[in-house]
Amino acid sequence: DSGVTQTPKHLITATGQRVTLRCSPRSGDLSVYWYQQSLDQGLQFLIQYYNGEERAKGNILERFSAQQFPDLHSELNLSSLELGDSALYFCASSVGLAGPSSTDTQYFGPGTRLTVL
Amino acid sequence: DQQVKQNSPSLSVQEGRISILNCDYTNSMFDYFLWYKKYPAEGPTFLISISSIKDKNEDGRFTVFLNKSAKHLSLHIVPSQPGDSAVYFCAARAYNFNKFYFGSGTKLNVKP
Numbered sequence: 001d002s003g004v005t006q007t008p009k010h011l012i013t014a015t016g017q018r019v020t021l022r023c024s025p026r027s028g029d030l031s032v033y034w035y036q037q038s039l040d041q042g043l044q045f046l047i048q049y050y051n052g053e054e055r056a057k058g059n060i061l062e063r064f065s066a067q068q069f070p071d072l073h074s075e076l077n078l079s080s081l082e083l084g085d086s087a088l089y090f091c092a093s094s095v096g097l098a099g100p101s102s103t104d105t106q107y108f109g110p111g112t113r114l115t116v117l
Numbered sequence: 118d119q120q121v122k123q124n125s126p127s128l129s130v131q132e133g134r135i136s137i138l139n140c141d142y143t144n145s146m147f148d149y150f151l152w153y154k155k156y157p158a159e160g161p162t163f164l165i166s167i168s169s170i171k172d173k174n175e176d177g178r179f180t181v182f183l184n185k186s187a188k189h190l191s192l193h194i195v196p197s198q199p200g201d202s203a204v205y206f207c208a209a210r211a212y213n214f215n216k217f218y219f220g221s222g223t224k225l226n227v228k229p
Contacts, residue, residue, distance in 0.1 A: 002160065033217070042123075042221035043161070043206065056216045090160050105151065106217065108160030 003027065004109035006091050012115045018079040021112045025072055025093030031055070032074040033106060034066055037088040049074055050096070081116045088113050120144045121209050123220035130227050136194040138223050140207035143188065147209040147218075152181060152192045155204045155222070164205075165192070197227045 003026035013019055025032050034046040036059075045058035049068035060066075063081075068074045078085060092106040122141045130136045138152075148169040153161035167174040167181045167190070174181050180193045194201055204222045211218075 002162070004160070006160075035219075042121075043208075043219040045216055045218065048216070058216060092160075105163050105166060107163060108153075110158075110160045 002107040004091060004093050004107050006109035006112050008112060010113050013081060014117055015081055015083060017081050021076040021089050023074045023091030023109060026107055029093035030096055031094045032068055033092040034076050035090040083116050086114055086116045121207060121218045121220040123207060123223050125223050127224045130197045132199055132227055132229050133196045136197045136225055138192040138205050140190050140220055141188060142209050144211055146211040149210040150183060150190050151208045153206045161206055199227050199229050201225060202227045
């Protein structure tokens with residue numbers, strides 16, 4: 001158990017809909033990262049938050065947005081869903097920012113499997 | 118743009134032998150490298166890491182080697198055990214971009 005929790009575990013919805021995925025980081029971790037893993041693909045970095053602020057952006061679509069709340073939990077919002085958005089969405093947390101001498105490690109949650117029909 | 122590549126999608130090894138998983142990267146700004154193991158229906162689990170100031174890091178049966186000139190890292194598992202069967206991802210970080218880049222994974226099968 002990494003200490004990172006994600007809900008829901010599974011989500012089935014229809015095209016055009018909007019869903020929210022939730023992540024609670026490990027106790028004491030300030031950074032939250034979101035990743036997408038499509039079928040047989042690697043992990044694609046979407047976005048990172050540190051202590052409530054967006055810090056880095058990856059290949060995140062405009063239809064997707066995220067935020068980190070004062071209690072440090074994070075939500076990933078996916079809207080106008082398309083069939084191609086079906087994937088595993090992982091959240092990871094780490095203690096802090098990646099600095100030049102940092103060896104900060106990310107710990108992953110179990111993921112949310114999103115199926116868009 | 119795939120900055121971290123794992124060119125072998127799968128690897129099969131006999132129990133007790135050495136498993137060698139390879140990873141190549143293109144960005145010379147990467148300063149920190151990690152390996153993760155992933156079982157089906159679970160999130161990736163951190164395995165071992167190495168800073169760019171080192172060329173080797175060892176943790177029990179797992180050793181990671183970094184060859185900066187070749188932009189190549191490898192994970193050695195000795196001896197391999199059936200429980201090591203999983204998908205292994207390598208990842209790299211460029212601190213100035215504050216992002217982690219992951220490879221596509223190598224599925225390791227350790228046969229009893």
